[in-house]
Amino acid sequence: MITSRNPLRDRVAFAGAATTGFVAENTGRSQASLAAEACIKVLRECGLTAKDVDGICGTSPSAPYVQSMLGIPEVTWFANPAMPLVNHVAAAVSAVASGLCETVLAYHAAYRLPWNTGSAWKDPFRRGSSGGPLPLNGVVDSVFGSVGYTAWASRYLHEFGTPREHLGYVAVNDRSNAAMNPAAAMRDPLTMDDYLAARMVRWPLCLYDMDIAVDGADAFVITTAERARDLPNPPVLVDAVALGMAGKNDEDQSVDLDHHGQQITVAALKAKSDFWIDDCDVYYPYDGFSIITLNWIENAGWCGRGEAGDFLAEHWDKEQQRVLINGRVPINSHGGSLSEGGTQGSGHLREAVHQLQGKAGARQVEGAQRAIVTAGGFFFNAQGVTLHRM
Amino acid sequence: MITDEQLLDAFAGYGVDRDNAAHFRGRLEHRLLINRCGDCGVWQHPPRPVCPACWSTNVTAQPVSGTGTIYLAVFLHQGPPAPGVDYSTPYPLVTVELDEQPGLRFTATVIGADNDDIAIGARVHLDWIERGGVPVPAFGLGGAS
Numbered sequence: 035m036i037t038s039r040n041p042l043r044d045r046v047a048f049a050g051a052a053t054t055g056f057v058a059e060n061t062g063r064s065q066a067s068l069a070a071e072a073c074i075k076v077l078r079e080c081g082l083t084a085k086d087v088d089g090i091c092g093t094s095p096s097a098p099y100v101q102s103m104l105g106i107p108e109v110t111w112f113a114n115p116a117m118p119l120v121n122h123v124a125a126a127v128s129a130v131a132s133g134l135c136e137t138v139l140a141y142h143a144a145y146r147l148p149w150n151t152g153s154a155w156k157d158p159f160r161r162g163s164s165g166g167p168l169p170l171n172g173v174v175d176s177v178f179g180s181v182g183y184t185a186w187a188s189r190y191l192h193e194f195g196t197p198r199e200h201l202g203y204v205a206v207n208d209r210s211n212a213a214m215n216p217a218a219a220m221r222d223p224l225t226m227d228d229y230l231a232a233r234m235v236r237w238p239l240c241l242y243d244m245d246i247a248v249d250g251a252d253a254f255v256i257t258t259a260e261r262a263r264d265l266p267n268p269p270v271l272v273d274a275v276a277l278g279m280a281g282k283n284d285e286d287q288s289v290d291l292d293h294h295g296q297q298i299t300v301a302a303l304k305a306k307s308d309f310w311i312d313d314c315d316v317y318y319p320y321d322g323f324s325i326i327t328l329n330w331i332e333n334a335g336w337c338g339r340g341e342a343g344d345f346l347a348e349h350w351d352k353e354q355q356r357v358l359i360n361g362r363v364p365i366n367s368h369g370g371s372l373s374e375g376g377t378q379g380s381g382h383l384r385e386a387v388h389q390l391q392g393k394a395g396a397r398q399v400e401g402a403q404r405a406i407v408t409a410g411g412f413f414f415n416a417q418g419v420t421l422h423r424m
Numbered sequence: 425m426i427t428d429e430q431l432l433d434a435f436a437g438y439g440v441d442r443d444n445a446a447h448f449r450g451r452l453e454h455r456l457l458i459n460r461c462g463d464c465g466v467w468q469h470p471p472r473p474v475c476p477a478c479w480s481t482n483v484t485a486q487p488v489s490g491t492g493t494i495y496l497a498v499f500l501h502q503g504p505p506a507p508g509v510d511y512s513t514p515y516p517l518v519t520v521e522l523d524e525q526p527g528l529r530f531t532a533t534v535i536g537a538d539n540d541d542i543a544i545g546a547r548v549h550l551d552w553i554e555r556g557g558v559p560v561p562a563f564g565l566g567g568a569s
Contacts, residue, residue, distance in 0.1 A: 189544065237498060
């Protein structure tokens with residue numbers, strides 16, 4: 035059931051967002067130290083101290099760990115949601131809107147772990163934190179986890195006869211945007227020829243269709259609209275949030291490409307939001323795998339089913355080697371998961387906040403007022419948030 | 425019949441629990457068992473303890489024909505180490521829509537076929553391989569074994 039009920043609209047704001055930047059190599063640092071750096075940075079940018087925080091929200095390290103690490107004396111609310119990051123937004127915004135707390139420190143530390151990069155295994159401190167060897171039996175014959183997106187990519191290509199170049203546009207667009215983002219892990223130019231020549235990892239997806247394991251962290255201050263007005267940064271108001279999920283949400287049981295979490299997320303956001311794609315200035319469709327982005331673009335309504343690749347080609351700026359919808363709206367202006375780094379959506383969210391605050395540097399879309407973030411994939415993690423400038 | 429401890433040992437790493445134990449016991453006899461509601465007849469997978477259609481708890485693991493049509497198909501050029509799996513030839517992994525019910529799907533590898541012949545829409549039948557000392561369901565191309 036989808037309703038237009040949305041009492042939180044414009045009552046909660048992002049007062050700030052900060053990042054450590056991301057690297058695709060093992061830093062000699064812990065996940066906690068990355069989280070701490072981002073958290074301290076965002077609090078200082080907001081002119082806040084530990085005493086001003088009364089809510090904490092993050093996945094790893096846990097909220098209690100972060101509270102003690104940063105010496106935050108008292109909180110009245112905390113949560114450790116699963117990723118991706120709109121889960122954190124939904125939890126924190128709800129807590130602030132309902133009065134469980136007033137000012138939330140939300141954070142996400144991306145960290146290269148032995149299960150997502152072989153070279154991370156070489157760091158004994160990371161190896162030690164992995165909790166022992168993964169159970170391997172049965173894993174190879176399952177499409178659970180990341181293989182699920184590859185499996186549904188095969189279905190998409192089968193149904194629409196999509197050439198691989200259509201996935202390649204997502205990768206090249208991300209890389210061209212990342213070149214303008216000092217926080218991004220991968221900033222060297224990537225051409226379509228590079229994409230097509232890349233090593234296949236899980237057919238039909240190649241190396242450049244998959245996000246990059248990185249070290250780095252983002253942090254956010256989420257508070258009441260009233261409080262945010264008194265802080266130094268321009269407040270970014272939360273317009274609507276949705277976490278969409280369909281009854282059939284196991285990777286291989288999802289009904290089809292037209293019945294998963296993305297359609298529900300979009301319908302809920304459109305019902306609750308004051309604006310949609312015709313009025314947005316920047317758009318952040320998740321791209322942990324390139325196939326997810328094509329589906330978000332279609333499900334958000336930018337074009338019809340199976341047409342995302344043609345849409346990207348039509349709005350391709352040849353000189354800049356990136357997408358500018360109608361010559362104006364960039365897609366994943368920070369470089370996304372494929373080039374800024376695999377941040378499980380925190381990079382998308384941070385960049386949306388920075389664009390609306392006018393703090394996006396060389397990537398700034400002039401006068402950006404409204405942003406749409408559609409994070410996550412298909413099954414149990416499709417989610418979105420609409421943001422606008424006060 | 426083997427004990428629960430023996431079942432868990434035999435399928436270490438497969439995530440055997442109370443709700444899917446019957447399915448894994450079936451594997452030991454080369455029988456593919458899928459949960460079905462004894463009241464309304466709806467099939468479900470993976471195994472859950474209640475019928476999602478009518479909320480009956482009269483759900484038991486029942487044999488399926490093992491015939492169906494490939495719905496999703498990937499080829500792993502790399503992946504987790506597994507006994508007998510050599511990624512030098514990409515490892516096929518297919519999600520098959522079983523004939524018993526629209527949308528009822530089971531995921532497994534394909535054996536005895538060239539990768540070029542494994543495609544969405546192809547008909548398959550159930551077969552079995554041995555891995556790590558236990559039977560593992562697999563599919564062969566064609567409607568009948």
